Amino acid sequence: MPIETAPGLEAGIMLSSILFCLGLAGLMMRRNVIFMLMCVEICTNAAALMFVVAGAHWGNVDGQVMFVFVVTLAAAEVAIALALVLQFYHRKHTVDIDQLNELRG
């Protein structure tokens, strides 16, 4: 069944792409781990938005189901990541990610 592209879809794709790029750029540029985590959140949420938009477009609930998954995932991720950040801060007394380069070759 051919699907006509509704104007809402394109706008949704645009929005989520821009959001994702913003998140990615933030990830690449920020050195503060907290901010980086927030950027990751933005990226995941951009992806989640994409699911919802696409689900709405196809008239399918799968998109919304995925959204719930993403949110759960993000929550779990933040919980672990914040714990790591805490440990990091404990040891190095900083939240600068560039100080964390012990795995260099």
Next chain:
Amino acid sequence: MTLLAIIIILFTGGIIAWLSERYFKAGGRWISLITLLLTAMLLTNYFTFIHSTGVGTAEPWWDSLQISWIPRFGIDFHLAIDGLSFLMLALTLAMGIFGVLMTWNDISFRRGFFYFNYLWTLAGVVGVFTAIDLFLFFFFWEVMLIPMLFLIAVWGYEQRIYAAIKFFIFTQASSLLMLIAIVGLVYIHYTNTGQLTFNYNALLNARLPPGIAYWLMLGFFVAFIVKLPALPFHTWLPDAHTQAPTAGSILLAAILLKTGAYGLLRFNLPLFPESSIEFAPVAMTIGAISIIYGAMLAFAQRDMKRLVAYSSVSHMGFVLLGLYALDTIAIQGAVMQMIAHGLSTAALFALVGALQHRLHTRDMQQLGGLWGRLPKLSAIALFFAVASLGLPGLGNFVAEFTVLVGSFRTNHWMTALAAIGLIGAALYALLMMQKVFFGKLNKRLEKPIREHEATDLNIRESCALLTLAALLVFIGLHPQPIFNIAEQTVQRSTTKIEAVLNIQKFSPEKISSQTHPTRLEHTSIEDTTP
């Protein structure tokens, strides 16, 4: 079953030796000795076969054991023994015992683990000498490698890690080539006959397209001459030998090198007769050059162990030359050389080890004049040095002489070139005697000799070395039993090759100018006069 028993006993002996270290420190060597004696006793079961099987018997194997292992790929646990395997097993176990006896007190830490590795190496070698399933052969080929690696890397001398890694990379890379060749061979046999098998006996009859056969043969060849070792793949040997502990050097020199020669004779020649004939002149050249190059390098060394190591390169060149002369006499000589070299070089390494243990140096500039202080050790060293330079009446002479007589029939120039190696052998052997044992006592040695009270050989060492000496004299004066035992295996290789040669004779357009043994060209013979 005996073969399986030997291997299992060696493996379990190794584990027990390891475990026993907890309870009493010196347990490992006793357990190794007992294990080896036990296996040697098992091997005597085969004495009955020595005389009972003559040439031309339909069944080539004295005994075999076949258990299905991975039936889906036609892989069996298939062991068998014939004359050649028997000789090699006897050499392996004898040298194993010799190694334990000569290094009774050498190892000072992690002794249990040492003897574990020692016995597992031997088990791997025994497997290599008896496996006639190609996959199983490859399996054992790898099994003997790893424990040897540990022997070098853990108990070696100053540059042990470097040497161990070098040893590992060379052998591993080359055995990869062999694996490819094995798989290729099996695959071609499978496409031809529809029967997937790694069985040696079956693969003997594989009909291979000439081009592919040549490449497969090269795969095997490279793997084997790396182990041999021959030019240009010999450079791991001096390092590995020099850095390995004495027992490791003995194993390497006496046994591990022989697996390469054994592989050439067992697999290369019978599996790929056509390609071997085609390749023979190249292989003989490699052999002859190895002989001379090894001798020259041995002459240039300062480190006594390196000298002996390079002399191994030179000696094993005779094996390569003899095997690829594709002549019964020469191949018999090569088998003899495997044994004689095993005995003489193992003894030389043991002697260098004994010196190192007493004087803490192998540098010949720091040795000298030991005859006056250690007369027994020096006299025995003289014996083995003389054996290694090929004095008639000792095993090495019989071997080298038969190799050269046989290969002269195939290739005059390479044989004449190889014969020059006899002079080279005299050069380095006498140089070693002169620098280490003759001359005035080196001043640097006076202190260590006084402080450590360097003593002459004790009864245990003397007996072990004298037994080897007696064996060398025996095979030097009465080599016939060994020739007889090996005859059947050698015949099987040569008959296949002769059959191919005969076919080529009748279709003259196929003869490549190099492969056919040429008669002497009468116009240019004057040049060989020295």
Next chain:
Amino acid sequence: MQGLLAWVPLLPLIGFLILVAIPLFHRSEPPQKFVACIGVGSVGLAALLTMIVAFTLFWKTPSELVNISLWQWMLVDNLQVGFNFHIDWLTIVMLLIITGVGFLIHLYSVGYMRDDMDFRRYFAYLNLFVCAMLILVLADNLVLLYLGWEGVGLCSYLLIGFWYKEPANGTAAQKAFIVTRIGDTAMAIGLFLLFYEFSTLNIQQLISVIDGQEVNTEIITLACLLLLGGAVGKSAQLPLQTWLPDAMAGPTPVSALIHAATMVTAGVYLIARMHPLYMLSEVAMNAVAFVGATTLLISGFSAIAQSDIKRVLAYSTISQIGYMFLALGVGAWSGAIFHLMTHAFFKALLFLSAGSVILSLHHEQNIFSMGGLYRKIPLTFICFTIGCACLAALPFTSGFYSKDHILLSAWEYHQGVNILWLAGILGALVTGVYSFRLLFLVFLGKEGTASTHCKDANTPVMSIPLCILAALALFGGLLAPPLQAVFGVRPDEDHSAWIEGVAIAMPLIGLAIAWRLFLHEQKSGEQRSPLMQFWFSGWGFDWLYGHLLVRPFKYLSQINHNDIIDSLYKGTAAVSRQMNALLSASQNGQVRWYLTSFAVGSILFLALLVAL
């Protein structure tokens, strides 16, 4: 009866084994008497046995001479080598020389080596030598002969370097072994060639094969030349003669036994043994003759210039063996063996007397510090004079008969005046000069620096062998060995008297020259004219080989002592290490760097996918 001969080499071997095995059972050195009993006794018994067999055989016809098969040595394919002895008169003559002279020298050694710490080792080596030498002459095939051949080489090496503490002795020993090994290798290749052509290495079979069929002369020539290579090495002939003068580093009785009487004549024996082969090849015969002729002259002149008593004798040995080669080259087989025998007598005598001189002078060997010794050690003087007379071939000494035989054969061979004969005649003159020069400088003239503290060191065990050898040297000429069965009978020709006259005159002229030049020579051994210096250095052969072979070889092996091939693998390793450094620079541990490269990489990848 002949079976007993198998015991002849076995007895010295047993002696050797006993002497070697003593330290296994006994902590301290055994008493000298015991060692001497074993060492000398074993050879003495062998000599006795040989003589008994020889005397019984002497009355029988030659056809009863037999082979003794001990065991099969190697039997592979068609290579068949037995541990078998072949006995004919040539063998027996050699056996008599080896055991007889060997026994006397062993006996002498008991006195000569009495103060040496390594008495046991000395006799062990000496016994092993006798055993190997006996195997060499008894062997019925070339491989077994080669066994003896290398065996005597080893013993020679061990005995030259017997006093191992002196590095120069070790160098001389090494040189001797390696130079002869070069010849031996040629000989080994000769064996391979013979086996390749005739499928046998048994000497008698070989000879019968050659007799029976049309053979390729060029192959025979090549094989003969290769065998000659071995003979030249062992017998110290040109171009491999350089080792023998240095070999004098060993104890003097060793020089007498190995480097004069027996081992160095093995080359002569080999060629005589293989004579049917040589007779087929004109080229090989000429080569042998010319090698002999050149060597006898070169080393004769070298002997004139030497200042060490043993080196004079060494060069004279080379020269005398040159005569034997000359004889072989002109087909005078029995002449060569005859000279071998007489030479063994008188040269052993000379060396043993020289040994007495050296011992009496407390190991002084320079002839310019000797002189006037005839009063102090009269017995040695008499023996030495007899030896010199034989060496110079004064009439009615043993040396005269054998050398005369050789010169006549050389004359006959080319039917008149020829270069070989001339070389022989000139050599006879030179021999006269150097042998009497030696005699005069050592025993006559003014007393030298060393002569003043001369003390006669002869003990009965030394005097008796000297006397017996002196008698043999004087009258040995009457013992022409019965070799007709081996070499065939040559027709006797009448020679004009002047040839004989020349042969007799030459040594006398030499004597006169020596008298004129050297009897009252000032002790000026150190300054030599350039010619004398050239001769002194043995015609510069050592220098030549040093620069041509030894140095380049040492240099080559030295620059390559780290193995150039290994640098190939080391290079590979270095390259991969470089690559590793390059790539690991990108592994900098910065999360943001990874992320950026990940992002850039994915974009590029996607772009690539789209573009395709």
